Each structure stands twice: as structure tokens, then as C-alpha cells.
Amino acid sequence: MYTHRSRRSPWLQVGASVGCLAAFQLSCAAADPAAATRTPIKHLIVIVGENRTFDHIFATYAPRGGQRIDNLLSKHIINADGSAGPRYAEAWQYSADVTGSASYTPNPKNKVLYRVLPAPLSGGPADVCKDNGICTLSEARASEDGLDESDYPYLLSGGTGIAAKLPDSRITGVHSSAPYSTLPPGPFQLTNARSLPYDSYAANPVHRFYQMRQQLDCDAAQISARFPDGCRADLFAWTEVSVGGGGDGAAVPADFSTDYAPGATTTGEGPAGLGFYNMQQGDAPYTKYLADHFAFSDNYHQPAMGGTGLNSLMLEFGDALWFSDADGKPAMPPHGQLVWAGTPDAGVVDEIENPNPAPRTNNWYLEDGYGAGGKGSPVSGGGSYSACADLGQPGVAPIVAYLRALPRPIDPKCEPGHYYLLNNYNPGYFGDGSLAYGDTDPANTPFTIPPTRQRSIADVLLEHGVSWKSYSDQWNTYLGDKYQQHDTAVGALSDQYCNICNGFQYQTQIMTDERIRSAHIRDTVDLYADIDHGTLPAVSFVKPSGWVDGHPASSKWNLYEGFVRKIVRSVQANPRLWQSTAILITTDEGGGYFDSGYVQALDYFGDGTRIPLIAVSPYTRAGHISHEYTDHVSILKFIERNWSLPTISPRSRDNLDNPIPSAGNPYVPRNTPAIGDLFDLFDFSLSAR
Secondary structure (H helix, E strand, O other): OOOOOOOOOOOOOOOOOOOOOOOOOHHHHOOOOOOOOOOOOOEEEEEEEOOOOHHHHHOOOOOOOOOOOOOOOOOOOEOOOOOEOOOHHHHOOEEEOOOOOOOOOOOOOOEEEOOOOOOOEOOOOOOHHHHHOOOOHHHHHHHOOOOOHHHHHHHOOOOOOOOOOOEOOOOOOEOOOOOOEOOOOOOEEOOEOOOEOOOOOOOOOOOOHHHHHHHHOEOHHHOOOOOOOOEOOOOHHHHHHOOOOOOOOOEOOOOOOOOOOOOOEOOOOOHHHHEEOOHHHOOOHHHHHHHHHOEEEOOEEOOOOOOHHHHHHHHHHOOOOEOEOOOOOEOOOOEEEEEOOOOOOOEEEEOEOEEEEOOOOOOOEEEOOOOOOOOOOOOOOOOOEEOOOOOOOOOHHHHHHHHHHOOOOOOOOOOOOOOEEOOOOEOOEOOOOOEOOOOOOOOOOOOEOOOEOOOOHHHHHHHOOOOEEEEEOOHHHHHOOOOOOOOOOOHHHOOOOOHHHOHHHHEHHHHOOHHHHHHHEEEHHHHHHHHHHOOOOOEEEEEOOOOOOOOOOOOOHHHHHHHHHHHHHHHHOOHHHHOOEEEEEEEOOOOOOOOOOOOOOOOOOOOOOEOOEEEEOOOOOOOEEEOOOEEHHHHHHHHHHHOOOOOOOOOOHHHOOOOOEEOOEEEEEOOOOOOOOOHHHOOOOOOOO
């Protein structure tokens, strides 16, 4: 049963929602955004960056005003200067060996402590001008409109100077020749003043579903006060160097390291996921400013294991999507079929996940998006679906066994015959509403999920007359280039729109209705105009482009900070809007970076690691840190509670109760599975400031 805990506040009054005679009427979309709310928040803006965990950003953050925080520094895993702390062993990383095993295991037992970490490999543009094609300030301005003038130089700086997939010798403790690495076997500071300042591109760790299960190393037999759900998070380095999938398959020098699979390729960037920023040495300065002056959570999580696709869908659907046939019924995805000739991915493709290790390999998945086939010749797609109700499916049984073995057994929430999408596939529609699934143009990829009629928060908002928009950076450019053939161009041709980040683009009821599509899915240029003109809807989802979303390798965190700063300053410049607005700033998922926080098992799909969440509003206390357990679906719960709306569907995660903290531990709910509704971030007794 879904319950809201009462909060003392004169604002928490139940308000009537505005109804519609027919779902999806355009008049519903145009309803007054100031319709009755339970709080003074009439406008919610949700900004979603890319691929950073909480510890990766907040590792050394020191709280203000006696607040408590759970990070690497507070646990004494590291010191304020980024060096190993007295309890560094609590974050030690191990190698494992599953050679000879025919089945996937999320928690290998044959583990050995690394003497030193394998060398993290380089990632990102070696030369920004040459590799990104942005060489001047005028080209930077023409390529991206989501920055203030002072931030555009960051699009021209930060190149690695190192070819991809080589030891990143900019990192202290990493060398360009043997022994390659002298890093201790745990988290390390990514930045340094000499060769890797904060304004630097860096590697992109592996972040896929079955890989994250291994990174977290969860086993009910490991449950203790320190590991409440039995997740030791001690296989981040091994999962990546064991070539379990997730990169471009670039060659590694033959003598590079025995820690990498001997022979040919790696699909990640080594243990780059153990790197962290140091706020006490000036890293992430705007993030720190927001944390100091507003409120944030140290117990907010990506809602699913893995990467952008599933976690973005969870934010809007509160659930995973599944493969359907032309009648919208569950069906089996393509497996072992020939992809049409003339495409970059021509050949035999199996879209069903198989994380079982290939013979004579240590964890090279048989079928997994990147690295399909287990023969050292990755393709740019492959397995992404799992029928997790079927214990005979590869990878399924050990995860279900873990969930059932927990003290409070967890329902996997997997329906029979449903193949759920776990990793990144393109949405079933192009931006103009035309069908993308089955499109045979050579420029299109076959790795596309069929359209869905599953319900999202958009359906709920439309049905109850609460205004909303999804603002996507470079949406307008994408509309004129649906195959995104100009995604590396600059200026007017630049197209860094993220189609897998927009959950509404997967929905038939949104994309095939031109009135709804054109009214509610807009470019961020419209966001800035709506802020300036005071026409912002009640609920806004905002996605930056690939240039400024903070994604490792392709972007930088300071560029995401710049994108966020422009929006925050624009809202604050409109005093009337500012007094009724809350801005939530987060990332889609952790990107494979290490995090030391507790992870709650909610179902087969997640949760995953902690990620940043900052609430910017006149109704937050400066420096307040919420410890209530939350994830992306908590944003949906906030919307539903604030605007008095029902949940999305009988099975969506917004039906979960709010957490009741365990005695002496505010981070672990004793009524698991449970997620909060984010009201703990706010104090609505405050006067607007």
C-alpha cells in the first residue's frame, strides 16, 4: 500500500487536482501550473546530467552546521588530501577468477586482493579541436546554447594528450611504461595540480546491468551491520579489466598488464571507476556551492543497475520496459537472426542477454551489447533483454536467488514471458513521430525497442491537467536529422541530442499524437524562454546535450555545472518564479564509478549505486543533508504527492511505501523495499528567500 508520511507544515493541505474529460486532451496540457498543490512549490525542474556517483563527486565534502554525511572522508577511507585513510581497507578491491565456470555469477568466490590496481586507461579527446571539432569560441557558442559566456572556454580545453586505451599517466601513480601502476588497491584521487586538473577529460568506466551486479558483489551470506544487504562493492576494478563488456574494444598493448585479458582487446578503461574528485582542493566548485547553500541527499540512488537507458526510463515510467509484438503483447526479441545488409551492424545478432562466460575466458560475456560473441570482436549492439521470470535464462537464477535469500525476501517484479530491456536501445519512434523500430535505412541501427503503450508520469499529468514539458538540448536540430548523422558536427549542424535519455520518445500515446508531441517535447531554448516569460509548466524534465551533460570522456563535470548554473541563475532572476520553484539536480546513473554507500534491493532491476541529488529552492535550509533512502522514482512520488496525483500503474515503483529508518541507522529502511518522496529535503515552514 502506498502511504505518505505526514509532515508538520502549514502548506501541506490536500488540493484538488484539475480533471479532464478525456485523457490526452490538449486542454489538459495547457492547465494552470499553479493548480492546487500541497506545498508552495508550483514548478518543479528536474535536471539530469550523466554518469557520476555520490562518492565520485562528494568524496571529501565536509558538511556544515553539524550535519552528518556518509562519504569516503567521513568513513576515514580517505583523508582530506585524497590519500588513503586509516580505514582504507574497507574499500579494497579484489580480482576474481571465474575461468572454467559455465554460468554467470554476480558474486565470485575465488577473490584475491590486488597488490596494486591495474592501470586506469585514458579516455576522452586527446585534442579537443581535432577530436571534437570545436576549435574557437565562436564554434563553441554555435554548438551549444546552454552555457553562460564565462563557461564556453571549457569546450575548448581539457584534452588528454594521450591516445585512447593507454595508461593514463596524468594520474598520480600511473606510468606510461612498466610497472604501469603503483596505485593502492582502492579509491584514488583522479585530479592533481601537475598534470590532471579539474578541467580535464577522463575515462568512461563500464556501466551496464550485469556488470554492475558484479561490481557490487552482493550475497546474502555477506550481510552484516557494515553490509546490510550483503553488497561489498569490491569488484569494480576486476569487472572492468575482465572484459565483461562496455566499451569500444580497442587493442591493449601485448605487454601492458597481466591483469587485462591476454591477447587482444579490452572493453572498458580499467579501474577508472575508482577515481574521485576532491572538493577540498577546489574540484566541483559550483556543486559544492549549491550543496553549501541549499540541500542535498547522501542516500539517493540510480534506480536500476547499469546505464543510461534503463535508469532514464525508470525516471519517467517508474518501471522497466519490455519487448512487445505489433499488437503490444509480450514477445521474444530477435535472436540469432540476420540483420539487414548495408548497416554498420550487419551480421547475426542476438538481442537476448547472455552474461555467461565464454569458454576459456575469465568473465567475457557470451552475448552483451559490446563484446557480443565472446571472440574478441565486439559489435555496437547485441544482447540487452532478459526474461527474468524464467530461471533458465542466462544470468537470472543467481540474482533471483539472492533476492529471495534476503531477510525480507524481495519480489523480482518480473512478469512471465516478458523480456525486459536492461541496457541501451534506441526508442521506437524518431522525434518527428515516425516509426524507428524496423526502419531499414542504412543510417539507422537495428538496436531499437518496439514502441510501447506502457504508462509514464506523462499519462498521469495529462489525465489530471498538470502542465509539463520535456526540454531536451538540441531537440530542434535532431528533428531535422533523425538519424543523427551530424552528431559530431559543430555550429548549426551540431547534434548531441540524447534519444535514449527521453523516455517519452518510447511511448505510442505521446509520439503519435502530434498535438501532444509538439506541445510537450521541446528544445532547451524554449526552457530559457519559458523561464524569462514566466510560462514555465508545473513539471519540467531537462536534459543537456552530449557536449555539456558531464558524461565522462565525452563531456566534463565543469561543463554540466555550467549548464546547471545558467538555469539556476535564470530562475533566480525572476523573483516571482523563484519563490514557487524547486530545482532538482542529479545524474541519470553512476557511470560505473565506485561508491561506498548502502544499496537497497528493490526488485530484479535495482537499486544501484548512490548518485548526487541537490535541491535548489527557497524552501531548503543551507547545507541540509537528507539521509532518507530515495532514487529517481522518488521524484515521481514527489510530483504525485505535491499535485495530489495517483501512481502510474499498479506495479510501478511509486507504489512503494516511504522508508522507516532502522534504529540507529537512518540510511537503511526497516520496511524494505521502500523509497522516500524527497519531502525531507525541504522545510516548507520557511519564508521564501
